Amino acid sequence: xxxxxxxxxxxxxxxxxxxxxxxxxxxxxxxxxxxxxxxxxxxxxxxxxxxxxxxxxxxxxxxxxxxxxxxxxxxxxxxxxxxxxxxxxxxxxxxxxxxxxxxxxxxxxxxxxxxxxxxxxxxxxxxxxxxxxxxxxxxxxxxxxxxxxxxxxxxxxxxxxxxxxxxxxxxxxxxxxxxxxxxxxxxxxxxxxxxxxxxxxxxxxxxxxxxxxxxxxxxxxxxxxxxxxxxxxxxxxxxxxxxxxxxxxxxxxxxxxxxxxxxxxxxxxxx
Amino acid sequence: xxxxxxxxxxxxxxxxxxxxxxxxxxxxxxxxxxxxxxxxxxxxxxxxxxxxxxxxxxxxxxxxxxxxxxxxxxxxxxxxxxxxxxxxxxxxxxxxxxxxxxxxxxxxxxxxxxxxxxxxxxxxxxxxxxxxxxxxxxxxxxxxxxxxxxxxxxxxxxxxxxxxxxxxxxxxxxxxxxxxxxxxxxxxxxxxxxxxxxxxxxxxxxxxxxxxxxxxxxxxxxxxxxxxxxxxxxxxxxxxxxxxxxxxxxxxxxxxxxxxxxxxxxxxxxxx
Amino acid sequence: xxxxxxxxxxxxxxxxxxxxxxxxxxxxxxxxxxxxxxxxxxxxxxxxxxxxxxxxxxxxxxxxxxxxxxxxxxxxxxxxxxxxxxxxxxxxxxxxxxxxxxxxxxxxxxxxxxxxxxxxxxxxxxxxxxxxxxxxxxxxxxxxxxxxxxxxxxxxxxxxxxxxxxxxxxxxxxxxxxxxxxxxxxxxxxxxxxxxxxxxxxxxxxxxxxxxxxxxxxxxxxxxxxxxxxxxxxxxxxxxxxxxxxxxxxxxxxxxxxxxxxxxxxxxxxx
Ligand SMILES: Nc1ncnc2c1ncn2[C@@H]1O[C@H](COP(=O)(O)OP(=O)(O)O)[C@@H](O)[C@H]1O
Ligand SMILES: [Mg+2]
Numbered sequence: 118x119x120x121x122x123x124x125x126x127x128x129x130x131x132x133x134x135x136x137x138x139x140x141x142x143x144x145x146x147x148x149x150x151x152x153x154x155x156x157x158x159x160x161x162x163x164x165x166x167x168x169x170x171x172x173x174x175x176x177x178x179x180x181x182x183x184x185x186x187x188x189x190x191x192x193x194x195x196x197x198x199x200x201x202x203x204x205x206x207x208x209x210x211x212x213x214x215x216x217x218x219x220x221x222x223x224x225x226x227x228x229x230x231x232x233x234x235x236x237x238x239x240x241x242x243x244x245x246x247x248x249x250x251x252x253x254x255x256x257x258x259x260x261x262x263x264x265x266x267x268x269x270x271x272x273x274x275x276x277x278x279x280x281x282x283x284x285x286x287x288x289x290x291x292x293x294x295x296x297x298x299x300x301x302x303x304x305x306x307x308x309x310x311x312x313x314x315x316x317x318x319x320x321x322x323x324x325x326x327x328x329x330x331x332x333x334x335x336x337x338x339x340x341x342x343x344x345x346x347x348x349x350x351x352x353x354x355x356x357x358x359x360x361x362x363x364x365x366x367x368x369x370x371x372x373x374x375x376x377x378x379x380x381x382x383x384x385x386x387x388x
Numbered sequence: 389x390x391x392x393x394x395x396x397x398x399x400x401x402x403x404x405x406x407x408x409x410x411x412x413x414x415x416x417x418x419x420x421x422x423x424x425x426x427x428x429x430x431x432x433x434x435x436x437x438x439x440x441x442x443x444x445x446x447x448x449x450x451x452x453x454x455x456x457x458x459x460x461x462x463x464x465x466x467x468x469x470x471x472x473x474x475x476x477x478x479x480x481x482x483x484x485x486x487x488x489x490x491x492x493x494x495x496x497x498x499x500x501x502x503x504x505x506x507x508x509x510x511x512x513x514x515x516x517x518x519x520x521x522x523x524x525x526x527x528x529x530x531x532x533x534x535x536x537x538x539x540x541x542x543x544x545x546x547x548x549x550x551x552x553x554x555x556x557x558x559x560x561x562x563x564x565x566x567x568x569x570x571x572x573x574x575x576x577x578x579x580x581x582x583x584x585x586x587x588x589x590x591x592x593x594x595x596x597x598x599x600x601x602x603x604x605x606x607x608x609x610x611x612x613x614x615x616x617x618x619x620x621x622x623x624x625x626x627x628x629x630x631x632x633x634x635x636x637x638x639x640x641x642x643x644x645x646x647x648x649x650x651x652x653x654x655x656x657x658x659x660x
Numbered sequence: 661x662x663x664x665x666x667x668x669x670x671x672x673x674x675x676x677x678x679x680x681x682x683x684x685x686x687x688x689x690x691x692x693x694x695x696x697x698x699x700x701x702x703x704x705x706x707x708x709x710x711x712x713x714x715x716x717x718x719x720x721x722x723x724x725x726x727x728x729x730x731x732x733x734x735x736x737x738x739x740x741x742x743x744x745x746x747x748x749x750x751x752x753x754x755x756x757x758x759x760x761x762x763x764x765x766x767x768x769x770x771x772x773x774x775x776x777x778x779x780x781x782x783x784x785x786x787x788x789x790x791x792x793x794x795x796x797x798x799x800x801x802x803x804x805x806x807x808x809x810x811x812x813x814x815x816x817x818x819x820x821x822x823x824x825x826x827x828x829x830x831x832x833x834x835x836x837x838x839x840x841x842x843x844x845x846x847x848x849x850x851x852x853x854x855x856x857x858x859x860x861x862x863x864x865x866x867x868x869x870x871x872x873x874x875x876x877x878x879x880x881x882x883x884x885x886x887x888x889x890x891x892x893x894x895x896x897x898x899x900x901x902x903x904x905x906x907x908x909x910x911x912x913x914x915x916x917x918x919x920x921x922x923x924x925x926x927x928x929x930x931x
Contacts (some may be wrong), residue, residue, distance in 0.1 A: 168567050195573035206568035210586040214674055219582050223573025230578050233676045240674045257677045272568075279572055426750040429743070430806045433887065438803035446801045473700040517916035518909060521792060521880045522893065526905070529897045530718040532710035539704075609792040613883065626796065638793060645788045 118144040118315055119165070119283055124174035126157070126164050126339075134160040136339040137174065144282070145313045147306055149326035149347075152336035153359050158319040161336065162285045165317075166198045167191060178283065196223035199276030199314075201305070203288035205268040207260040207275075214256040216271050217243045220278035239278070246274040250304065266297035270304070277308060284309065284316035290325065298322070302329045323355065449631060456636035464621060464640055470535055471617035471644070474610065475603035478542030483596055486547045490554030497558055497584065508551070515548030520606045524615035538615030542603050549602075550595055557591035558584060593659045601652035608641045721902045728910050729903035733892065737908055740882065740889030741915070747809045747881070747888055748874040754810075755817025755874075756867045762818060763825035764851060770829065779822070786819025791877050795886040806887030813874045813881075820873075821866050825859060832858040864930045868923035875919055879912050 119142040126135040134157040142148055150158050164171040167183065176183040183194055199220070207216045221239045222230055229235065235243075247253040250270035255263070260271060269289060276284060289305060290298035302318075306329045309316050320326045326333055327347035335343035335358045343354055352365065438445075491497045493508035524541035531537045561584060569583035611619025618637060625633035680686040730737065765771050765779035791812055798808035832855055845853065882890020889908060896905040 166571055168571060192573040192575060195571060198571070200568065200571040202564060202568060204564055206564040208565050208569065208582060208586050209562075210589060211582070212677065215582075215676065219569055219574070220572050222569065222575075222578045222582060227575065227577050227581075230574075231581055235674075237671065237673075240672070241670050243674075244672055256674070275568075275572070285571075423750060423753050426746040426753075429746045430750060430810050430887075433743070433805050434807040435803050435805065439807065442801050449797075449800060469703065473704065477697075477700055513917055514913055517876060517913040519876055519880045521883060522890070522909075525883065525894065525897050526721065529900065530721060531714040532707055534707060534710075535704050536706045536711060605790050609790050612792065622793075622796075638789075641790070641793070642788050 118142060118146075118179060119317075120177040121165075122175050122177070124161070124164065124176060125172050126160050126169065127172045134339050135164065135171070138336075138339070138341055140334070140341065140344075142283075142315050142317065145309070145315055146332060147309050147314075147316045147318065147330050148332045148334055149330040150317055150319045150334050150336060151321065151323055151326055151358065154321065156336040157339040158336055159287050160339075162200075162287050162317060162319060165285060166195050166200060168200075192223055196279055197281050198283045198285055199279045199281035201269070201272050201276050201284065201286040201289050203291045205265070205272045205292075207268055207271055209261040210259065212257050212259055213247070213252060213263070213271050214243060216260050217247060217274045217278055220275040223279065242278055243274070246277055247271075249308070250274050265293050266301065269293065269297075269301050273301075273305060273308070277312070282314060284314055284318075286316055286318040288319050288321065290320065290322065298325060299328075306330065323350065453631040453635035455632065456639060457630075457632035458636065460633050460636050461640070464618060464637065467611070467618040467621050468640065468644065471607045471619075472604065474535060474538045474542055474607040474615075474617050475600060475648075478539045478607070479546055479596060479600045479603050481539070481543040482546035482550055482599070483592075485543070486550035486554060487592070489547065489551040490558060491580070491584075493551060494555040494558035496561075496563070497580070508555075512548040512551050512555075515544055515546075516552065517548075518545065520545035520603075521609060521613060524610045525613045528614045533614035533616075535616035538607060538610040538617055541610060541615055542607055545606070546599050546603060549599055553595045554588065554592060557588045561587040590659065594656055597652045597655045597659070601648050604648040605645055608644065717900070721906070724902040724906040725910070727903055728907035729901075730907045730911075732901075733896070733904050736892045736895075737889065737904070737911070740892040740908075741911060743806050744875060744878040744882075744888035744890075745915075747806050747813060748871060748878045751810050751813030751817060751878075752867060752871045752874050755814040755870070756821055756863070758814065759818045759821035759825065760863070762822045763829060766822060766826040767829035770851070770855070779826075783819050783822045783826070786815055787823065789816075791816050792880060792884060795881045795884050799885045804885040804887075809878060809881040809886035809888055812886060813878060816877070817870050817874065820870060821863075824866055825863055828859045828862045829855055861930045865927045868926050872916060872919035872923055876912075876916055 119140075121138050121140040124135055124138040124140070125133075127133050138161065150161065152158055160169060163169040165176050165183065171184055174184070178194060178197065181194060183191070186194055208219065211219070215233065218233070218235050218239060221235060225235060225239075244253060244256070247256060250273055252267060252270055252274070255267070260268060263271065272289075284305070286305060290301055293301060302320075302325055305316065305318065308314070318326070318330065327350065331346060333343065333345065333347050333350060334341055335354075337358055343350070343358060356362070489508050489511060492499070492504050493512060495501065495505070498505040498508070520541050523544045524538055527537035527540050527544075531540070565587065566579060566583035569579050574582065607617050607619075609619045609622070611617045611621065612623050614620070618641065622634065622637045625631075625637060678686055680689065762779045762782060765775045766783055768776060771779070794815055795808060795812040798811050802808045802811065878888045878890075879893070880888075880890050882888040882892070883894050885891070889912070893905060893908050896902075896908065
């Protein structure tokens with residue numbers, strides 16, 4: 118569904134953030150992208166929907182080459198890719214509902230969006246999504262009145278209302294506490310399963326990544342150095358990715374986490 | 389600051405070392421020289437005979453101006469209403485023009501840094517550099533005397549002020565909020581109204597009220613050059629040396645200014 | 661999440677919550693605004709005929725910016741500009757010098773009540789009176805010429821600097837000042853050592869800002885006979901010598917830009 122070929126990015130400052138990345142993700146597959154800070158994870162995601170222009174190589178979404186699209190075709194293509202941000206990136210001074218509906222901007226015209234006259238089916242869907250993420254009672258609150266976890270839920274609803282096939286998720290939990298992080302990761306992966314979405318999730322918390330995904334890709338200095346299942350992330354591999362550290366604790370923590378979380382908080386709500 | 393050791397081996401402390409001290413003295417010297425030159429120019433152009441008489445003249449004017457001619461107030465209501473309209477409509481007009489110019493001038497929203505942005509900046513600078521009274525003078529020469537010239541003068545002077553504050557606010561917005569909106573596939577205009585406008589809205593509201601307050605003050609004197617408002621009455625009274633009317637007009641202007649300051653403080657408080 | 665909660669949102673309406681919640685207040689505000697604007701336009705006496713005839717003159721004026729005439733009235737222009745600059749500079753120096761004691765007196769934390777009230781009153785009067793009105797009075801008292809303009813600008817500088825500097829002093833750190841006070845110093849010493857270092861950068865910044873706004877104001881004082889380039893400009897307009905007027909306006913713009921640049925340099929250097 119998504120195929121990156123020789124994907125390269127060199128910033129104006131000269132940094133080679135991506136060095137010829139090749140990658141294929143099939144429909145409905147959720148992938149965790151790990152790697153040390155500065156490895157190029159954010160750059161990779163942003164080059165796919167061209168918030169950052171890749172330098173060379175191609176990104177094919179359902180055989181459409183995203184890197185070659187004109188700006189209006191790119192807007193159409195962006196509707197198929199939902200994005201979730203580390204700092205939530207909600208428009209702080211708009212209400213929760215407006216933030217969610219802003220996910221439909223690619224589908225409605227200028228004047229309708231100016232007067233907030235979204236089609237009723239979009240509004241229905243927005244309410245359904247808000248209910249799904251547990252925030253339907255907050256539709257008219259302003260985004261800056263929410264807690265971090267609540268904001269990220271709004272961010273998720275905004276990405277999903279686009280009706281995407283692919284989610285691009287950049288460190289969704291980096292600004293959240295451990296419990297909320299887990300709830301948010303679970304919510305994202307559950308929603309991907311429900312809707313059959315593919316996703317690339319940037320995450321620096323290896324334990325959390327292993328808990329929720331079937332495929333892990335590791336990036337170091339702009340190159341893929343690992344691509345496999347979470348079980349194959351042995352201490353040696355992790356040392357190769359991140360450098361020398363004691364990895365046993367990280368791996369243990371993940372096992373404990375798994376068992377403890379099996380039955381407990383299934384509902385996702387934090388108020 | 390410097391610590392030195394003198395011949396006896398004692399430490400002496402001085403606030404500045406020798407070079408900094410010299411530099412400091414040189415700056416003061418140059419500054420004083422410039423000021424003396426300015427003062428010389430002013431005093432050369434001054435008729436000191438008049439100035440020695442100033443105390444007597446001031447008290448003379450004061451005694452003529454008191455008490456104000458209260459009955460004259462009835463002729464001031466219409467000019468006062470005109471003054472408020474000049475300021476208010478002028479501010480509105482200025483905002484309508486300043487908002488697009490602000491977007492064209494901000495580095496992160498301008499369509500072209502090479503062509504459009506410099507033009508927008510030139511408009512801003514020209515509008516700001518010229519006092520509204522001079523704009524009024526010019527517009528009276530072009531359009532003839534009246535409120536319309538005053539209104540346009542206020543608007544033209546305010547465009548630069550509003551656009552400058554607006555574009556500075558636009559350049560300081562949080563970029564990730566804008567990125568998030570662009571990532572949904574929104575068009576440029578939609579990015580503007582969803583990603584940028586909400587972020588600069590408080591600035592925009594604050595500066596409108598602020599400018600309105602300033603414009604009330606400025607529109608009180610536009611009449612001096614024939615551009616309508618209460619300044620017209622002031623000019624007339626000054627020409628006929630009707631000091632009791634002058635004092636009443638000044639009182640009315642002070643009152644209007646105080647009210648406008650109070651209103652703008654209230655509105656700003658409500659917005660922010 | 662219970663079953664009852666999975667309510668059916670289909671068809672539920674949504675409108676952006678209005679800025680003013682109370683509908684009576686909202687509608688009366690809207691109606692008042694509309695009535696005001698209509699009334700304002702209705703009572704505005706505009707001689708459209710005259711305005712229309714003026715368009716040609718307006719076009720002439722704009723064209724004259726393409727061929728500004730610096731030469732014909734060179735002496736008047738240069739003398740006027742120098743006079744404006746001189747007035748602005750001298751008034752800034754004197755105004756700032758006077759406003760320092762006034763600001764100290766108007767800062768609630770270091771002043772005594774009677775002095776505080778007097779200083780605040782001086783500041784309020786200076787801020788409320790438009791320069792042009794002050795200039796008219798000064799011309800009446802001191803006669804025509806730059807002295808009246810100089811006094812006017814000094815007076816308005818006092819209001820501006822006095823207010824902002826007093827606020828700065830009120831904000832400044834008490835602990836530093838108390839530390840100085842506790843060494844047994846006098847009031848003057850406390851100001852000199854405890855407060856002056858704190859407000860000095862701000863004072864220099866404000867003075868530089870005031871220098872360029874004094875220059876801008878000085879260009880109009882000539883209209884009422886208080887010296888500066890305004891008189892020349894007035895003559896040029898009344899004789900419809902638009903190319904001379906354009907030259908003067910261009911000079912003012914360039915000088916304002918230069919002064920603004922200079923003051924930004926100095927402010928950056930001080931901070
Ligand atoms: N806007 C930018 N301009 C220049 N260099 C950048 C920019 N953004 C990121 N980089 C560089 O690109 C590399 C990858 O950064 P990034 O993609 O943010 O890594 P990660 O998300 O994995 O921490 C880093 O070396 C970083 O310094
Ligand atoms: Mg990153």
